[in-house]
Amino acid sequence: MKSSKPIRSRLRKATRRTLLGMYGALHRHYGHRGWWPGETPFEVMVGAILTQNTSWNNVEKAIKNLKREKVLAPIKLLSLPHRELARLIRPAGYFNVKSERLKNFLRFFQERYQSSVKKLCRTPLERLRRELLEVNGIGEETADSILLYAANKRSFVVDAYTRRVFSRHGFLKGSEDYAEIQSFFSKRLPKSLTLYNDFHAQIVEVSKDYCRKTPACQICPLKRYL
DNA sequence: GACCAGGCACATC
């Protein structure tokens, strides 16, 4: 019987072996990345909110301002007036929105966990993820970034880089929703915190170096997977 | 000067 092929059948099949092979190629090229670029779990949380739809370069400037003013701490940030916080994070863009979002997160962090990273980390992944998603301004990617890189929970991060690399290689359409892409990875990968952490970091690196603007696929560490 | 960057919430249909 002949039937029209669903669009999805045009996608290349990715097995556990494929993904681990890609990760291996990236790891050989870049070495272990030891992400996220932040000195403390709290700095990672702040960075995860500031980097929404913004280049990391701009986020660094904002974080530098917070450090210079010695306010990069939960209670200090919470007690800053909105206008002052917005002024300091201005380089990260959307500063009024992000000031409110940071405050929302900080209030949650204080009320639910007394601003203790240790207490937050004791909460099981699924419960903590639900709690984070209830905070206005924290969506799935921001929640997963906090879970993985600040709280050391095994939650795979899906971002623009992930979509770009895996749709470019034909394993994703690119239009899948967040949960679909996340399960694409979690169904195939071994349940390893180190792997989840480093794989996403490697994806960011390769996407920045080879996919952005003028793709340099012929010299990309993932060229054999094209 | 246009375009893009590690989203998210909200309005509208």
Added chain:
DNA sequence: GATGTGCATGGT
């Protein structure tokens, strides 16, 4: 449920 829109800076 799907689609459109506002939020804003700094690098290329």
